[in-house]
Amino acid sequence: MMEPTREQMLWMYQTMVASRHFEDLIKPAYFEGKQPVFNMAKGPLPGEMHLSDGQEPCAVGVCAHLRPTDAVTATHRPHHIAIAKGVNLNDMASEIFGRANGLSGGRGGHMHLFDPRVNFCCSGIIAQGMGPAVGAAMAAKLRGRDDVAVAFIGEGAANQGAFHETLNLASVWKAPVVFVIEDNAYGISVSKRQATAVEGNAERAAAYAMPGHFVPDNDPDEVFRVAGEAIQRARSGGGPSLIEIETIRLEGHFMGDAEGYRPEGEKTSLQEKDPITRYRARLESTGAAAGDLDALEEDARSRVAAAFDHARQSASPKPDDAFTTVFA
Amino acid sequence: MQEKKRKLTIAKAMAEAISLEMRASDDVLVMGEDIGKLGGVFGNTLGLLDEFGPERVRDTPISETGFIGAAVGMAAAGMRPVVELMFVDFFGVCMDSIYNLAAKQSYFSGGNVTCPMVLMTSVGGGYGDAGQHSQTLYATFGHLPGLKVVIPSNAHDAKGMMAAAIADPNPVIFMYHKALQGMGWLGTVQRSITHVPEGRYTVPLDKAEVVRTGRDITLVGLGHTVHIALDAAAALEAKGIEAEVIDLRSIAPLDRETILASVGKTGALLSIDDDYHSYGVGAEIIATVAESEKVRLKSPLKRISYPDIPVPFAPEMEHAVLPNCDKVVSTVSAMLEARAHV
Numbered sequence: 001m002m003e004p005t006r007e008q009m010l011w012m013y014q015t016m017v018a019s020r021h022f023e024d025l026i027k028p029a030y031f032e033g034k035q036p037v038f039n040m041a042k043g044p045l046p047g048e049m050h051l052s053d054g055q056e057p058c059a060v061g062v063c064a065h066l067r068p069t070d071a072v073t074a075t076h077r078p079h080h081i082a083i084a085k086g087v088n089l090n091d092m093a094s095e096i097f098g099r100a101n102g103l104s105g106g107r108g109g110h111m112h113l114f115d116p117r118v119n120f121c122c123s124g125i126i127a128q129g130m131g132p133a134v135g136a137a138m139a140a141k142l143r144g145r146d147d148v149a150v151a152f153i154g155e156g157a158a159n160q161g162a163f164h165e166t167l168n169l170a171s172v173w174k175a176p177v178v179f180v181i182e183d184n185a186y187g188i189s190v191s192k193r194q195a196t197a198v199e200g201n202a203e204r205a206a207a208y209a210m211p212g213h214f215v216p217d218n219d220p221d222e223v224f225r226v227a228g229e230a231i232q233r234a235r236s237g238g239g240p241s242l243i244e245i246e247t248i249r250l251e252g253h254f255m256g257d258a259e260g261y262r263p264e265g266e267k268t269s270l271q272e273k274d275p276i277t278r279y280r281a282r283l284e285s286t287g288a289a290a291g292d293l294d295a296l297e298e299d300a301r302s303r304v305a306a307a308f309d310h311a312r313q314s315a316s317p318k319p320d321d322a323f324t325t326v327f328a
Numbered sequence: 329m330q331e332k333k334r335k336l337t338i339a340k341a342m343a344e345a346i347s348l349e350m351r352a353s354d355d356v357l358v359m360g361e362d363i364g365k366l367g368g369v370f371g372n373t374l375g376l377l378d379e380f381g382p383e384r385v386r387d388t389p390i391s392e393t394g395f396i397g398a399a400v401g402m403a404a405a406g407m408r409p410v411v412e413l414m415f416v417d418f419f420g421v422c423m424d425s426i427y428n429l430a431a432k433q434s435y436f437s438g439g440n441v442t443c444p445m446v447l448m449t450s451v452g453g454g455y456g457d458a459g460q461h462s463q464t465l466y467a468t469f470g471h472l473p474g475l476k477v478v479i480p481s482n483a484h485d486a487k488g489m490m491a492a493a494i495a496d497p498n499p500v501i502f503m504y505h506k507a508l509q510g511m512g513w514l515g516t517v518q519r520s521i522t523h524v525p526e527g528r529y530t531v532p533l534d535k536a537e538v539v540r541t542g543r544d545i546t547l548v549g550l551g552h553t554v555h556i557a558l559d560a561a562a563a564l565e566a567k568g569i570e571a572e573v574i575d576l577r578s579i580a581p582l583d584r585e586t587i588l589a590s591v592g593k594t595g596a597l598l599s600i601d602d603d604y605h606s607y608g609v610g611a612e613i614i615a616t617v618a619e620s621e622k623v624r625l626k627s628p629l630k631r632i633s634y635p636d637i638p639v640p641f642a643p644e645m646e647h648a649v650l651p652n653c654d655k656v657v658s659t660v661s662a663m664l665e666a667r668a669h670v
Contacts, residue, residue: 041514108641109642111461156390188369320648326638
């Protein structure tokens with residue numbers, strides 16, 4: 001089993017903190033201009049906003065093994081994955097604020113972040129990043145490189161046609177790709193139990209002749225171990241793997257979601273399982289000094305805060321910019 | 329005795345129509361993502377789960393090819409499924425079930441197998457949701473033979489059109505515009521919230537409506553752009569211009585007669601829609617008039633639509649490219665000005 005080094009554990013911790021702080025700074029900004037009456041069109045962050053609070057272990061445990069040349073495709077809930085993959089914080093924040101110096105100059109917004117410098121992209125359409133991940137993996141394979149691709153999806157996406165087609169395709173082609181399911185138990189309001197025929201999606205790997213792994217309890221170290229094995233297998237020509245991670249969504253599907261579909265008390269019990277708090281306790285109990293962890297947190301938070309300042313101070317695009325880049 | 333006014337949003341009017349049709353026939357059922365407990369992301373199935381239970385109000389997995397294909401099969405068996413796919417932008421994953429199955433079931437069977445299903449979906453942007461959640465795609469669906477494509481501009485029509493859609497033996501794409509839906513969090517054009525009679529009634533799916541009469545120019549809109557046209561007509565009235573406004577209500581079939589009768593009277597046409605420009609709704613309306621041998625035009629035919637670019641996220645870009653009242657007023661003014669100088 002591949003164990004995280006101390007340095008990797010601290011990187012995972014700090015990256016989770018950065019991701020959470022990113023979402024924490026979005027929260028008040030999102031509600032600017034949307035109060036007292038919530039109107040999604042208003043304020044500096046219009047449109048839907050899908051926060052990743054609670055799902056950070058999935059991103060860091062996987063991305064700890066990746067290099068910039070490895071490809072990642074992510075979901076409509078992409079911030080934690082983007083940050084763990086190394087997307088530039090300033091450019092990402094600017095994009096989410098719709099600024100001219102954002103990743104796509106404000107054309108894409110929070111669900112459509114593309115950063116080719118670190119081979120990251122995401123899409124608002126469920127499961128549709130899986131095919132592109134297989135393509136990225138095959139491009140590396142055909143060019144004789146040992147880069148891999150990772151497709152992140154939610155557990156709801158495992159019921160899409162694209163899921164089953166790409167798993168089969170990846171297996172037939174022995175593509176160096178890893179499929180990672182973040183199982184946060186809900187597709188918007190519909191629970192996994194209501195929507196999914198099998199107990200766990202890792203079981204579905206058997207239908208496509210690839211290893212399937214289940215990672216319980218949202219544990220970054222366990223994600224690291226399992227993902228490390230799958231990525232190593234892909235890198236060394238062994239073909240694809242499927243991993244399902246049991247994670248938690250601490251916020252609604254999108255900001256403004258009243259979450260009336262959750263059983264009573266569920267939200268509180270989830271908050272008690274906050275993976276960042278738990279991981280800090282583990283680090284402290286295995287010898288990390290509280291002051292050192294505080295310093296890591298402070299560094300992460302200040303970089304994120306600087307990115308938000310950068311975004312807010314940046315210029316908006318001009319109306320005519322809408323017409324450029326439609327074609328290459 | 330005057331009927332008491334019941335002001336409803338389009339969302340509530342749709343839910344009410346579905347509820348009444350479900351009470352009237354056990355063949356009617358509802359399927360889709362988040363349509364049960366949540367009541368639909370855009371509120372148009374709210375209350376149905378409580379009234380009819382999970383057998384007839386079915387939350388589906390995110391498996392559109394599967395459940396829309398299943399709806400086609402249910403429809404073939406004589407049921408009347410009302411299916412929701414929350415954003416029109418999401419249809420790419422299941423288009424085959426729609427344009428190769430649902431749309432062709434009647435034709436491939438020589439009319440022996442029908443496809444009485446309704447596919448509800450939201451359209452439209454303007455609220456910063458970017459290019460995979462803000463399209464309208466009217467023309468994409470209007471282009472495909474075998475599908476009826478309708479879009480209400482107000483709650484009264486929404487209820488009657490939903491009832492008519494459920495009763496129709498053909499697949500009906502029932503589009504509702506987010507700017508009119510009555511979900512507080514999206515803001516709503518107040519004019520779309522109208523009096524809705526309590527009982528069952530239908531509004532035809534093949535008849536446009538003249539919602540304002542005028543002699544100088546015909547403005548044609550659908551869904552949200554009906555309201556843009558009405559706002560513009562009010563602004564133009566102050567300048568002494570009388571605009572006639574047509575609410576298309578349906579693009580397939582397209583009520584060409586109502587358009588031709590109006591343009592025959594006014595001699596001028598401006599079509600306004602928020603779908604992509606090229607090969608779009610406006611092009612079809614202009615072609616309809618251009619092909620007529622009876623209509624005598626006083627001005628070149630014009631259209632305002634959404635440019636041929638994906639929907640940008642940043643409001644500075646998105647708002648600039650959407651149709652709006654000012655664009656209509658200035659285009660009409662320029663058209664009539666040019667006419668005056670001929």
